[in-house]
Amino acid sequence: MNATWSRFNIVSIVLGFAFLYLPIVLLVIFSFNASKLVTVWGGFSTKWYVELFNNRGLMDAAWVTIRVGLISATIATVLGTLAALTLTRYTRFRGRVLFSGMVFAPLVMPEVITGLSLLLLFVAIGFDRGFMTVTLAHITFSMCFVAVVVQSRLVSFDRSLEEAAMDLGAPPVKTFFQITLPVIMPAIVSGWMLAFTLSIDDLVISSFTSGPGATTLPMKIYSQVRLGVTPEINAACTLLIAIVAIGVVVASLANKRREVQRLRDEQAAQRG
Amino acid sequence: MKSLGSIRRDFAPWADPGAKPYISFENVTKKFGDFTAVNNLSLNVYEREFFALLGASGCGKSTLLRMLAGFDEPTSGRILLDGQDLRGIPPYRRPVNMMFQSYALFPHMTVEGNIAFGLKQDNMPKAEIEARVKEMLRLVKLEQFAKRKPHQLSGGQRQRVALARSVAKRPKVLLLDEPLGALDKKLREETQFELMDLQQSLGLTFVVVTHDQEEAMTMADRIAILDKGEVMQVATPAEVYEAPGSRFVAGFVGNVNMFEGRVAARDARTARITGASGAEIIVENAGDAETGNAVSFAIRPEKIRVSSRRPEGAVNAMEGEVFDLAYLGDMTVYHVRLDDGQVVKASSLNASRVTEDPLTWNDRAWISFTPDAGVVLTR
Amino acid sequence: MSEAVIDRENGAVAAAQGRSLAGRAVAAVVSRLVILVPYLWLLFFFLAPFVIVFKISLSQTAIAMPPYDPVLSLADGVSGLLEQLRQLSIDNYVWLTEDALYFNAYVSSVVIAAISTFLTLLVGYPIAYGMARAPASLRPMLLMLVILPFWTSFLIRVYAWIGILKPEGLLNQFLMALNIIDEPLIILNTHTAIFIGIVYSYLPFMILPLYSSLEKMDYSLIEAAKDLGCTPNGAFWKITFPLSLPGVIAGCMLVFIPAVGEFVIPDLLGGSQTLMIGKTLWNEFFANRDWPVSSAVAVILLLILIVPIMIFQSAQARAQEQER
Numbered sequence: 001m002n003a004t005w006s007r008f009n010i011v012s013i014v015l016g017f018a019f020l021y022l023p024i025v026l027l028v029i030f031s032f033n034a035s036k037l038v039t040v041w042g043g044f045s046t047k048w049y050v051e052l053f054n055n056r057g058l059m060d061a062a063w064v065t066i067r068v069g070l071i072s073a074t075i076a077t078v079l080g081t082l083a084a085l086t087l088t089r090y091t092r093f094r095g096r097v098l099f100s101g102m103v104f105a106p107l108v109m110p111e112v113i114t115g116l117s118l119l120l121l122f123v124a125i126g127f128d129r130g131f132m133t134v135t136l137a138h139i140t141f142s143m144c145f146v147a148v149v150v151q152s153r154l155v156s157f158d159r160s161l162e163e164a165a166m167d168l169g170a171p172p173v174k175t176f177f178q179i180t181l182p183v184i185m186p187a188i189v190s191g192w193m194l195a196f197t198l199s200i201d202d203l204v205i206s207s208f209t210s211g212p213g214a215t216t217l218p219m220k221i222y223s224q225v226r227l228g229v230t231p232e233i234n235a236a237c238t239l240l241i242a243i244v245a246i247g248v249v250v251a252s253l254a255n256k257r258r259e260v261q262r263l264r265d266e267q268a269a270q271r272g
Numbered sequence: 273m274k275s276l277g278s279i280r281r282d283f284a285p286w287a288d289p290g291a292k293p294y295i296s297f298e299n300v301t302k303k304f305g306d307f308t309a310v311n312n313l314s315l316n317v318y319e320r321e322f323f324a325l326l327g328a329s330g331c332g333k334s335t336l337l338r339m340l341a342g343f344d345e346p347t348s349g350r351i352l353l354d355g356q357d358l359r360g361i362p363p364y365r366r367p368v369n370m371m372f373q374s375y376a377l378f379p380h381m382t383v384e385g386n387i388a389f390g391l392k393q394d395n396m397p398k399a400e401i402e403a404r405v406k407e408m409l410r411l412v413k414l415e416q417f418a419k420r421k422p423h424q425l426s427g428g429q430r431q432r433v434a435l436a437r438s439v440a441k442r443p444k445v446l447l448l449d450e451p452l453g454a455l456d457k458k459l460r461e462e463t464q465f466e467l468m469d470l471q472q473s474l475g476l477t478f479v480v481v482t483h484d485q486e487e488a489m490t491m492a493d494r495i496a497i498l499d500k501g502e503v504m505q506v507a508t509p510a511e512v513y514e515a516p517g518s519r520f521v522a523g524f525v526g527n528v529n530m531f532e533g534r535v536a537a538r539d540a541r542t543a544r545i546t547g548a549s550g551a552e553i554i555v556e557n558a559g560d561a562e563t564g565n566a567v568s569f570a571i572r573p574e575k576i577r578v579s580s581r582r583p584e585g586a587v588n589a590m591e592g593e594v595f596d597l598a599y600l601g602d603m604t605v606y607h608v609r610l611d612d613g614q615v616v617k618a619s620s621l622n623a624s625r626v627t628e629d630p631l632t633w634n635d636r637a638w639i640s641f642t643p644d645a646g647v648v649l650t651r
Numbered sequence: 652m653s654e655a656v657i658d659r660e661n662g663a664v665a666a667a668q669g670r671s672l673a674g675r676a677v678a679a680v681v682s683r684l685v686i687l688v689p690y691l692w693l694l695f696f697f698l699a700p701f702v703i704v705f706k707i708s709l710s711q712t713a714i715a716m717p718p719y720d721p722v723l724s725l726a727d728g729v730s731g732l733l734e735q736l737r738q739l740s741i742d743n744y745v746w747l748t749e750d751a752l753y754f755n756a757y758v759s760s761v762v763i764a765a766i767s768t769f770l771t772l773l774v775g776y777p778i779a780y781g782m783a784r785a786p787a788s789l790r791p792m793l794l795m796l797v798i799l800p801f802w803t804s805f806l807i808r809v810y811a812w813i814g815i816l817k818p819e820g821l822l823n824q825f826l827m828a829l830n831i832i833d834e835p836l837i838i839l840n841t842h843t844a845i846f847i848g849i850v851y852s853y854l855p856f857m858i859l860p861l862y863s864s865l866e867k868m869d870y871s872l873i874e875a876a877k878d879l880g881c882t883p884n885g886a887f888w889k890i891t892f893p894l895s896l897p898g899v900i901a902g903c904m905l906v907f908i909p910a911v912g913e914f915v916i917p918d919l920l921g922g923s924q925t926l927m928i929g930k931t932l933w934n935e936f937f938a939n940r941d942w943p944v945s946s947a948v949a950v951i952l953l954l955i956l957i958v959p960i961m962i963f964q965s966a967q968a969r970a971q972e973q974e975r
């Protein structure tokens with residue numbers, strides 16, 4: 001769509017983004033509040049960050065969260081990519097409808113149901129709840145998100161690239177690794193990032209499937225939030241936001257630079 | 273060294289009954305579900321030939337190319353290349369290479385990488401690959417672009433990379449799928465001649481798919497005209513134009529006027545054709561038409577003369593009225609409505625700058641043509 | 652061509668065909684693996700658990716580990732299995748219908764989710780529309796700004812609202828400082844807080860599909876409508892909105908379905924007064940340790956959601972077909 005940008009459009013965007021960002025900005029500001037009362041400004045201070053780093057419980061939970069995130073995101077990316085390939089490349093096999101149903105359903109499935117059902121599975125097969133079960137649960141729901149991201153790239157993939165590779169003498173498996181995989185790599189990377197974020201954010205499914213010694217950061221934050229808002233939690237949240245924000249900004253800047261470079265190249269090519 | 277022209281003039285293996293075809297389609301049928309893309313088709317292509325498959329979209333020409341490359345297998349019939357049955361051989365083991373319509377350049381590889389890709393699959397020694405890539409880059413005049421990625425190239429440059437990549441392996445046959453389709457008109461005309469030079473200098477067999485008749489006429493030694501999965505005619509460009517084998521071919525290639533009628537009389541050399549309105553045409557190229565046959569007489573617009581008076585001594589002449597004309601600069605196209613209602617197109621070359629007494633709208637006019645100007649078609 | 656040459660050629664052909672046969676066999680195995688690995692994973696970790704949930708919802712609560720009875724096992728052979736099957740009962744479902752608490756929780760979950768979905772659409776549509784009409788150079792940045800909050804923790808974003816909505820929170824401080832109100836508004840622990848929380852948390856899910864369907868739209872359609880005598884308002888309702896319907900449906904499903912089973916938002920913002928089924932299930936499971944009843948709650952919730960999930964799936968499938 002292309003048209004003039006009316007005042008109404010601009011106002012709705014500004015208000016919309018204010019609504020989206022104001023709560024997060026306030027949270028960040030009050031993490032630097034010297035006062036113990038989270039909603040009364042008592043001067044600038046970083047003492048809550050110091051306390052945060054001295055809080056063994058939170059630090060341990062953070063470490064568990066990161067490990068679960070790294071492992072589950074990696075395995076989910078492999079499985080999700082395979083699922084995406086299945087959905088786009090094999091249009092006819094028995095049980096395809098069931099398969100695509102199982103890929104899309106977890107995207108909207110209420111977390112309480114997914115969490116409960118996975119827990120009951122682990123109990124039924126006699127798996128001890130802990131690090132392992134949380135990781136398996138995270139792989140299961142995040143692989144579906146990876147599948148959707150990778151699939152949308154595969155749908156627009158030009159199949160003649162693969163035909164060209166085979167025509168030039170590359171057998172199918174080699175073609176996949178030398179042509180298909182490198183071309184869809186950006187989508188796979190963003191799938192991994194999405195899986196990682198989903199994993200480190202998850203509270204409900206982790207609560208159901210985790211056991212002793214495998215408390216994740218969101219579980220820890222949740223148990224403290226129930227007792228009331230504390231500046232220390234504000235500080236922890238700010239750090240999490242900062243990590244994600246830096247990651248996203250760096251990724252998009254790199255992307256932007258590539259894009260600018262590409263545009264410049266294309267213009268150079270046009271000139272001759 | 274022989275000039276290109278003389279090589280092409282003397283090249284006619286299809287006319288030699290002893291010549292062995294290089295590529296043979298033998299009764300090939302290809303079905304996709306209920307749809308028959310190619311129907312019991314047989315076709316021969318000779319070594320070093322520049323062969324064009326011409327037809328509208330959906331006529332099966334691309335399917336033929338894809339079966340030759342190995343992306344699709346015939347439902348029945350067989351394809352031979354240099355005496356070898358290609359059935360069951362996957363694309364990556366066939367000695368043919370293809371230049372894709374979309375070029376299909378690998379976006380994550382440089383120009384060099386793209387050209388070297390096929391050579392690497394053959395485990396060619398590194399030094400040889402480098403030498404071959406250099407040679408190919410020189411051939412398509414892209415030496416200074418070796419390190420660029422495809423998106424850093426213009427459309428014409430991409431086309432040349434695709435070409436270099438597909439000939440780098442010295443395939444027995446090069447398949448080209450609408451090779452000039454994505455280029456603008458001017459570039460297309462230049463590239464046509466470059467392709468012909470390349471084909472001659474490498475001594476390769478080219479099979480090109482195109483929907484552009486001008487392109488096919490310019491480049492190809494022979495053209496196969498396809499319709500609904502069947503071959504309508506295989507012939508040199510001049511034969512296709514001057515001696516079309518059927519009404520379809522006559523109408524498909526170039527402009528044509530058709531007169532419907534019956535053969536009233538014929539002898540060894542000429543035939544007399546009578547139209548529905550009683551108009552008579554005397555023709556020399558009557559082919560296999562026999563007395564009583566319903567036939568079409570096809571004649572190209574440039575072979576018809578338009579004049580304000582009946583030309584003296586004209587064998588075939590009819591009267592009508594100019595109802596439309598288009599001045600195109602180099603020539604003028606007249607639409608003359610004959611008195612029996614048929615509209616005839618006639619083009620005349622504007623050889624001199626000023627014409628005395630030019631014909632214009634609503635003028636009475638005569639069209640005339642010689643007995644050998646057109647052909648009689650029974651199919 | 653001499654006989655020897657022909658022989659060699661035939662040999663080469665046979666070899667090539669043989670190699671390709673082996674190659675095809677490898678390719679067939681590989682493609683089967685590509686399908687099988689994710690398929691089996693999802694069968695085991697996604698579908699099988701639902702069967703187990705259904706089975707346990709028919710069991711009795713027991714003070715044991717696992718806390719239900721009977722535990723299906725093949726240890727006693729077929730007769731034992733049949734005996735176990737005989738012990739299954741629908742008591743838990745009867746229990747759910749007898750206690751008005753559950754019924755009310757289901758109804759209020761659906762109502763709250765429906766109202767919130769509608770509110771999210773009202774808030775999200777103008778934003779998506781504004782983004783789609785923004786200069787093309789700005790759009791990628793706007794898109795990133797919508798997605799960015801999605802990358803920050805859901806829990807944190809909900810938690811941030813507690814500090815804002817509390818009686819002594821920032822919103823009340825702000826409004827009282829401006830003398831708009833004299834007494835703090837009670838928002839936290841009411842339905843209003845839940846609406847705010849859901850709209851806020853799920854807004855990107857609404858905006859993204861809306862934006863993608865609006866962005867694809869050809870603006871000359873609206874110009875054509877105006878040229879044919881339509882008012883701007885009429886053009887919106889007759890052209891823009893109908894064409895954006897796929898986005899509206901996808902967005903609403905993406906908000907409504909998870910909102911019905913939402914746990915974090917009602918728990919943190921809704922207080923003890925609010926009844927929502929996700930919270931009920933959580934309490935049944937963690938506080939009461941009644942696994943069979945919470946399984947029954949989950950089964951009923953799934954049945955309620957199956958229709959919207961199917962709508963969502965078919966919309967996805969249709970969108971995919973169009974992409975091709």
